[in-house]
Amino acid sequence: MQLKNKQLQASLSKPTVRHALTVATCAVLSGSLSTVSAVEEADEVSDLSKIGLSTFYYSEEERVAVNTTHVAIENDLGDDTFLRGNIIYDTISGASPNGRIIPAAGDGGNIPFTSASGFSISINDNGSAGKRWLTEFTDKRAALNLSLEKPITRTLKGVVEGNYSSENDFTSYGAAGTISWDLNQRNTTVTSGLGVLKERVSPASGTPEGFGVSNSECSEVPDWLNCNVTSLRFGHGNKRIFDGMIGVTQVVNQRTITQLNYSLGVSLGYLTDPYKLISVVDNTQEGKEVAILYEKRPDRRTRHSLYWKTVSQLTAKKVIDFSYRYFWDDWGITSHTIDYKYRYDYSPKHYLQPHIRFNLQSSADFFQRAIDSSVTSLPQYASADYRLGKLSTYSIGIKYGKELGVNGSFSVRAEYIVQGYSGVDLPDMNALVYQGTFTFKFK
């Protein structure tokens, strides 16, 4: 819907229109849930609160499945002040690669291992517990997020938020604050923010010592490895994460808005994954796995990202949403991510939105598929977690959306994701995503 010139000329001086324009402009620059669908509706909907419900199913072929329920509530407190809350509940089950090499056919072995859900299981190639390069687990996650958005002055806006999430073996507390400064008739917005997270991982049997021996049944081991002493166990693994960002959002013309953000993050503490392993292999015996160790990562990581996003209305029916992110860190990882959505409103209340995304990632300096038993000493750090390796992720999806009257909307989408690995003997990961979302505005 468009603002007609006659309407504008007739009522420009009315406070309601000024308020409507203010709300609409804020909505444009905030990118928040509190957006309005058109300027002439802005006054009408500015006092409305909003509830969003989403159910989400993610399923990897022969690996992990996740069911998520998400409830989002936005309460309009007036004067452009919003209180928002998000409640998320996940149930997770399946199997995840644990870092061990994939054995040759028939090279079995029954090795006790403590899974992520805290249960001791025996992993055997042919057993019911699944393949030994995978670890089965179940988990539940509940997360709560509360935020308050409030104008500070006519051109300054602040957002503060708090986060809490809990799993069987993981807890996270966080707080963040963002300030946005509107300039240039609100066509330019400078945004700056800081966030801190405190996280704790608590495996049922404690966190293992880095490079500790996972199994006591290893044999033919190098001199530097003592299989008679399995890994020491410690208490919780704690880490702190600090994030900062600065960004500029610019209205380019009446149909295009663009944003550029730089983010810097520092993670400190126990950054090792207590469930990930690394095999010690004997290359004189065709790479036979002779021992299994826990991985070990540095206790500090500095991350950077540059993120560029553009949204543009090509015609009344076509909107493109394009983003590119370049990420790099001091672990040696670099990553390029491109995301592209194309929304086509084939009728006033219905739209289709194809989506593609791809990510190319290089490996961390200390990533290695296995440790060669012929080395004279262990490296300082080593991980065989495929997520730290060289990989590429491609996803393609389609979404259908429908407006339900003036105050509601409904959408469903499906995505197909495939992830391939370089230098790792893992099979490609194939995943499907389904999501249904309903939003409703109310007084």
Place this chain on the structure above:
Amino acid sequence: MVKPNNMKALLNYSLLCTFLLLSGCSTFKSGGIFAYEEVKPWHKAHLAEERMQLNPYPLENGADQKIFYSRESAHGGQGIGGGGCGCN
């Protein structure tokens, strides 16, 4: 099952189309969608639409962020905030 190479070819083709759009081949204006013009507050009807926001579908965006956070090493960039995840 779709092979990564097939997906890559499809995505490369889609990206080519995207860059053509972004470079202005889809419009007759110089500068394409990035043709700069002064925008007054009363010119922002299109920009105020929900579909024109930088994060128009937060529930879906949140789900995507979590998926890729748990399967890739790179994350973040869009802003500050959000909780942690011990995702395996």
